[in-house]
Amino acid sequence: MKDGDLLLIEDNPDDVILTKRALKQHNIANEIVVAHDGVEALEYLRGEGAYAGRDTNILPNVILLDLKMPRMGGLEFLKIIRSDERTKLLPVVILTSSREERDVVESYNLGANSYVQKPVDFDQFTAAVKELGLYWLLLNVVPSGGK
Amino acid sequence: MEDMEKITAKTLIEAMLDPVMVLNQKGIILEMNSAVQRLFGYGKKKATGKHFLELSYEPAALPKELKRIKSDFNSAVKEGTGIAFEYEYITKKGKSVIVSFNGSILKEATEQTINVVTILRDVTERKKADEIRREREEKYKMLLTTMPTGWAYHKIILDKYNKPADYVFLEVNDAFEEFTGLKREDIIGKRVTKVIPDIEDAEPDLISFYGNVALTGKSDKLEFYFKPLDKWYSVSVSSPEKGYFFVNFQDITERRRVEEVLKESHHFLRERVKEMTCLLGVSELFRDSSKTLDNAFFEMTDVIRQGLQYPNETCVRICVGDQQYESDGCIVTDWQLSADIGLDGTPMGVIDVFYSEEKPEVDVGPFLKEERELIKALGRQVGAALERRRAEEALKKSEQELALRNRIAQVFLTVAEDEVMYDDILTIVLETLDSEFGVLGYIDKDGAFVVPSMTRHIWDQCKVTDKMLLFPRDTWGDSTWPRAIREKRSICQNESSMLTPQGHIPISRHISLPIIHHGDVIGLFQVANKRMDYDEKDVQKLENVAQHVAPILSARLQRDWKEEERERTVKKLEVAIQELESFSYSVSHDLRAPLRGIDGFSKVLLEDYSDIIDETGQDYLRRVRVAAIRMNQLIDDILSLSRVSRAELCIEKVDLTTLANAIVAELRERELDREVEIKISEGLIAYGDKRLLRQVMENLLANAWKFTSKHSSARIEFGLTTRDEESVYFVSDDGAGFDMKYADKLFGVFQRVHSADEFEGTGVGLAIVKRIVNRHGGRVWAEGGVEKGATFYFTLSIERSEGDS
Numbered sequence A: 001m002k003d004g005d006l007l008l009i010e011d012n013p014d015d016v017i018l019t020k021r022a023l024k025q026h027n028i029a030n031e032i033v034v035a036h037d038g039v040e041a042l043e044y045l046r047g048e049g050a051y052a053g054r055d056t057n058i059l060p061n062v063i064l065l066d067l068k069m070p071r072m073g074g075l076e077f078l079k080i081i082r083s084d085e086r087t088k089l090l091p092v093v094i095l096t097s098s099r100e101e102r103d104v105v106e107s108y109n110l111g112a113n114s115y116v117q118k119p120v121d122f123d124q125f126t127a128a129v130k131e132l133g134l135y136w137l138l139l140n141v142v143p144s145g146g147k
Numbered sequence B: 001m002e003d004m005e006k007i008t009a010k011t012l013i014e015a016m017l018d019p020v021m022v023l024n025q026k027g028i029i030l031e032m033n034s035a036v037q038r039l040f041g042y043g044k045k046k047a048t049g050k051h052f053l054e055l056s057y058e059p060a061a062l063p064k065e066l067k068r069i070k071s072d073f074n075s076a077v078k079e080g081t082g083i084a085f086e087y088e089y090i091t092k093k094g095k096s097v098i099v100s101f102n103g104s105i106l107k108e109a110t111e112q113t114i115n116v117v118t119i120l121r122d123v124t125e126r127k128k129a130d131e132i133r134r135e136r137e138e139k140y141k142m143l144l145t146t147m148p149t150g151w152a153y154h155k156i157i158l159d160k161y162n163k164p165a166d167y168v169f170l171e172v173n174d175a176f177e178e179f180t181g182l183k184r185e186d187i188i189g190k191r192v193t194k195v196i197p198d199i200e201d202a203e204p205d206l207i208s209f210y211g212n213v214a215l216t217g218k219s220d221k222l223e224f225y226f227k228p229l230d231k232w233y234s235v236s237v238s239s240p241e242k243g244y245f246f247v248n249f250q251d252i253t254e255r256r257r258v259e260e261v262l263k264e265s266h267h268f269l270r271e272r273v274k275e276m277t278c279l280l281g282v283s284e285l286f287r288d289s290s291k292t293l294d295n296a297f298f299e300m301t302d303v304i305r306q307g308l309q310y311p312n313e314t315c316v317r318i319c320v321g322d323q324q325y326e327s328d329g330c331i332v333t334d335w336q337l338s339a340d341i342g343l344d345g346t347p348m349g350v351i352d353v354f355y356s357e358e359k360p361e362v363d364v365g366p367f368l369k370e371e372r373e374l375i376k377a378l379g380r381q382v383g384a385a386l387e388r389r390r391a392e393e394a395l396k397k398s399e400q401e402l403a404l405r406n407r408i409a410q411v412f413l414t415v416a417e418d419e420v421m422y423d424d425i426l427t428i429v430l431e432t433l434d435s436e437f438g439v440l441g442y443i444d445k446d447g448a449f450v451v452p453s454m455t456r457h458i459w460d461q462c463k464v465t466d467k468m469l470l471f472p473r474d475t476w477g478d479s480t481w482p483r484a485i486r487e488k489r490s491i492c493q494n495e496s497s498m499l500t501p502q503g504h505i506p507i508s509r510h511i512s513l514p515i516i517h518h519g520d521v522i523g524l525f526q527v528a529n530k531r532m533d534y535d536e537k538d539v540q541k542l543e544n545v546a547q548h549v550a551p552i553l554s555a556r557l558q559r560d561w562k563e564e565e566r567e568r569t570v571k572k573l574e575v576a577i578q579e580l581e582s583f584s585y586s587v588s589h590d591l592r593a594p595l596r597g598i599d600g601f602s603k604v605l606l607e608d609y610s611d612i613i614d615e616t617g618q619d620y621l622r623r624v625r626v627a628a629i630r631m632n633q634l635i636d637d638i639l640s641l642s643r644v645s646r647a648e649l650c651i652e653k654v655d656l657t658t659l660a661n662a663i664v665a666e667l668r669e670r671e672l673d674r675e676v677e678i679k680i681s682e683g684l685i686a687y688g689d690k691r692l693l694r695q696v697m698e699n700l701l702a703n704a705w706k707f708t709s710k711h712s713s714a715r716i717e718f719g720l721t722t723r724d725e726e727s728v729y730f731v732s733d734d735g736a737g738f739d740m741k742y743a744d745k746l747f748g749v750f751q752r753v754h755s756a757d758e759f760e761g762t763g764v765g766l767a768i769v770k771r772i773v774n775r776h777g778g779r780v781w782a783e784g785g786v787e788k789g790a791t792f793y794f795t796l797s798i799e800r801s802e803g804d805s
Helices: A011-024 A038-046 A072-080 A101-109 A120-141 B001-016 B034-040 B063-078 B124-146 B175-180 B206-218 B252-289 B291-305 B370-412 B418-433 B456-461 B478-486 B536-608 B615-646 B656-670 B690-707 B740-745 B765-774
Strands: A004-011 A032-035 A062-065 A092-096 A114-117 B020-023 B029-033 B081-088 B098-108 B114-122 B150-158 B163-170 B219-226 B231-238 B242-249 B315-320 B323-326 B336-341 B348-356 B439-444 B448-454 B491-493 B510-517 B522-530 B651-655 B675-679 B684-688 B713-723 B726-733 B780-784 B788-794
Touching: A004 A011, A004 A038, A011 A032, A011 A120, A011 B536, A032 A038, A032 B651, A038 A072, A062 A072, A062 A101, A072 A092, A072 A101, A092 A101, A092 B348, A092 B510, A101 A114, A120 B478, A120 B536, B001 B029, B001 B615, B020 B034, B034 B098, B034 B114, B063 B081, B063 B098, B063 B114, B081 B522, B098 B124, B150 B175, B150 B206, B150 B336, B163 B206, B175 B231, B175 B242, B206 B219, B206 B242, B219 B456, B231 B252, B252 B291, B252 B370, B291 B315, B291 B323, B291 B370, B315 B656, B323 B740, B336 B370, B336 B536, B336 B656, B370 B536, B418 B439, B418 B522, B418 B536, B448 B478, B478 B491, B536 B615, B615 B690, B651 B656, B651 B690, B656 B675, B656 B690, B684 B690, B690 B713, B690 B726, B690 B765, B690 B788, B740 B780, B765 B780, B765 B788
Parallel strands: A004 A032, A004 A062, A062 A092, A092 A114, B675 B713
Antiparallel strands: B020 B029, B020 B114, B081 B098, B098 B114, B150 B163, B150 B242, B219 B231, B231 B242, B315 B323, B315 B348, B336 B348, B439 B448, B439 B522, B491 B510, B510 B522, B651 B684, B713 B726, B726 B788, B780 B788
16 A cells, blocks of 8 residues: 555554554554644645655545644644645544534534544444444545545 | 415425425425426425325335334424434335435414425435445444454644644544553543553653654654553554544564563573683683693683673783783773682682773673673683693693603613613703703712713813723812712802813803712712703702612612623633533543553453463453443543533424333343333323433433343333323333432432442433433432332423424
8 A cells, every 4th residue: 555545643642553553453554644633744744844855646545533632633634624625625534532512513514524433442442443444445446536 | 465475485496496395384295396396206286285205105214214203393393493304215216215304494473374394305325425434434443443453543632833732532442442451431532641641751752753643644653662551562653634643553562572581582692602602712722732821811811802791892801920911902990800710719810801981970880790700700710720731731741751761761771882871861861951061970889980971072072181981089179070979969050160171161051960879879960051041940850860860870780780790700600611611521532542542452462462461360451441441431421411411402392102112122132132021101292302301211211121130021111100180201110129218319420229230330320310300390209119120200391392383
């Protein structure tokens, strides 16, 4: 798989490890780029900062986005990429521990494609990631502009 | 000689043209001339020797008449007087002739022979005419006698100057007797001055009047009251011949009397109508509220004048208080009629009526009794009208005050913005007091004088740089408004002595009036620059306004202060809620992340390192996971409880039966091997928030499911029953039940009556149920016993809501 298959935006290193493990376990993505907050993720997408010089033509097939992060949270990040012509159609799956109704609603309002709650139970978490992977596979088949 | 005389006599007789006969003393015809022959048709030879009465062809007269004439003749002969009679003959030709005899007795010297020479005359025609006249007279007399009008025939008597001085009654008829009361027999042939001695002095002078007709022959008519007889007569007088006159008359006393009464009553009525019109007119004047009292009184002078008998000779003056109203060209005379204005009690004024003709010697006055009463009535009427007007004005004034009060209250009630409200009130006050400039302010909590409203356009003209609207108490100084506030009294100044900052618009005159509520000054009105001086009335008006404003302003200020207080509290609460929410949020997010790490890495250890961790270690790791998951469950429950409290209710129709069936189906799905008999009543419909009610049903049914899990078979029921006439839902089971001792603890947060080993759970479920039921206005309670099952009851008081059918 190519560079930037999946962009995981997550500040909690535990969750990064566990997510990565679950993804691998289910053989979903080879290349996982991790950004620790919205700012870093934007730099990645725009080829700025630490990612200066990156071929910005290569975009992730799917973005897994946490909501509560330092510097720039998930919702703000979502708002920004949805207002950018280049990234506005990128599939974004919210992956968060928040069960707050308003977070769900706001996410969909801002154009999230899916909302997955991170269960505390690791088994459930793995199952969720698996489903998420299937979803991503589905997106892989259908051209990203098709939706 | 004798013969000679006879021959001479014969010749003489023969020569006479009138029939002449010579009769002897027995009436035998001795001699006659040829005129006699022509009269009777009998010749001398045949006639001579016959009695003069036998010359008739047949006796025309009755024997009695014949006998009377013979007797007359005989006595005339005997006494030697002349004879004169008439006798009817039938001539030889059968014609009736009336012959009159006029004879004289001729005595011979010897007096032996007595002859009668008589001249005959044919009086037939004359007699007939007499007869006709007589009959006619009879008829007339009859007519006159019986005719209904009085009739009299008189002869006038002249004095020595040929002036009529008296008259004599010649004939009267029955009606005359009746109409005059005079008897025919007492008056015929008598002079009127004898019959009615008063006639000479009576009006009219009838003797002259009648005399004139009798002398001139010109008929005349007259109606008059004849005092001597106390009667009214209508007479027509005519004269048949000079010196005589007929009077034809009627007694019209009755008619005249009726006429007189009619005339009097007509006059009476006309005057009364005038008076009534006058009374009505005056009452109309005062009823017309658009007319000022001045105008009403002025017009009244003329209305009264028109109500009097002689409007043109009368003038009216009305004095009320210090005002005086007069009709045009009023002349004050001694002939005066006055009446007080007013009902009983002190008079409010006086109405004077003056008659402008000179006062006569005898002071009977020109005023009728009715007029006196009219003026008196007017005085009372005007008095009543004045009292009514005054009452109306008082009412109007109080209505105006009420309207003003309403306007002010309206502003206070409807205008929320402070500045607009105070401006509106001030505008009303300035309007009411006709003032150009004004201030309305209140004393704030710190005792400062705050002026939220001032006549803006004027204030903007002020060149005072510091347009301070808040005056702390220590800056007040000693001008009039602080004095008014400090001394709690209104200060009214009509000279421009008010201290104003340089550049402030000049204040020519003003009133400063504190608004006092329960003895405390809570604000101040200031009005200034009215065109005329302010007077007591203005102060009174402003005082009234202030009185109306005071309680409302006070309430408004209190409310504002309370509002501030409340706003502060709300803000505090909002902050607290925000904190709580962000706490919940971080709980749900931040507390979960480490838990996920704990569980996740325990799992990773179990999966990836099972070969180097022994069975006990693996058991511990599994316990770590259980604990983490349980903690997660606790977090979930706490959040869910707080959500239940915060969530807004969305009331709709909820089919509890369907809901319960769905929940039970899910429960069965989870534990397919359990044998549970479930009974759910049909058609249970409630009103409430569907999501929350689902949670109630879920929690209760899940509880029942859970607490029957230790039994091999179980029975769970959901239905509706009635307790104390109230519909009550219930969920019952025949499971583990509970000790009623703990019944009140069941619904507390984290309260559990069973150990976690026995039955899993966090102890929040029933707390959530209670909170939801409470939010639906209902109650929840439980009944049960250890190993005797449990029944949870709940009510929902929301029966129906708008928008639901």
